[in-house]
Amino acid sequence: MTKSLQRLIAAFRKFPGVGPKQAERFAMLVIMSDSNEVREFIQAIESARNSIKLCRFCCDLSEEEICSICSDTGRNRAIICVVEQPQDAAAVEKTGAYNGLYHVLHGAISPIEGVNSGSIKLQNLAERIRKSNGAISEIIIATNPDTEGEMTAMHITRLLKNKVAKITRIAYGVPLGGDIDYIDEMTLRHALNGRISI
């Protein structure tokens, strides 16, 4: 195996979830494909790197200084949905059930991984709310339902307690299509406690 092949395999190993065999297969594909495809791949990387920045308001990915959602006058500017990652905002957006704004934290508080409240875009959120002069009526916290996400949700609640009228957390419960039998106890307990009249 040549040195430059090993270097390329090592580079692919850094991608999440890529093992030695898959990295090898990726590297082989890159070496054996025709130049046009490789050029397109590199250009896609460079163009994404060069054109994508974080929206000045919500920190979501954007090709403009202000993202398309923040600059959309048709959105409800009184609600902010706080998510961990840009993908999460995209997922909420896909539901079509939300018409407010977002705030992307780019992470969640995790003492184990050394991520504290200063390493994510929390100050930007506090600042955003301070500058809004009471125009924000609700913060919906949609961080992941895991330890880090919960810790982050608690932190946001403490941070914004008296600054926003309403702070909510997305509902916990059984996912559609799930099998009650296979759902963990904690989720089921949340689903019971959160039951709604029909």
Place this chain on the structure above:
Amino acid sequence: MTKSLQRLIAAFRKFPGVGPKQAERFAMLVIMSDSNEVREFIQAIESARNSIKLCRFCCDLSEEEICSICSDTGRNRAIICVVEQPQDAAAVEKTGAYNGLYHVLHGAISPIEGVNSGSIKLQNLAERIRKSNGAISEIIIATNPDTEGEMTAMHITRLLKNKVAKITRIAYGVPLGGDIDYIDEMTLRHALNGRISI
């Protein structure tokens, strides 16, 4: 989701075994990592593309015109192990049990995928043997033990029948650490037929 992000995700989708979610995660990593890491990644691709060519003799990947194995005078030049891919040669090499040369076909015959004997490096092998003037005493066929690999093995056998003294195929049998109970019937049948005295 911005256009350039979608383009990058589409580029990652082309890698083998990469689904939409993983492609998204790869794209996010590329966008969020620091410039040095991305530069290293692109350089690794370009350097591999620019420096790696196929060895003039065995068609394995090489940074020189003749690969390190073909130019190693300590190897047994009378035996050629024929494999489908460069990774396969690397796998045989890792065993430490083989000291001959290789020939990399870069594929296997597959009528379904439109790969015929002309699309893989078979003519190079025939030519190599012709030019050797009988110096090659054995061809070990180490193509994959699947339909395409078997078809390719049969084709090589027909092609070289009277040109090499000995043509062999690597042994079929139970893999070490395997569980007899879980091994398919065909493999087990081969293992029985190929039994050796102990």
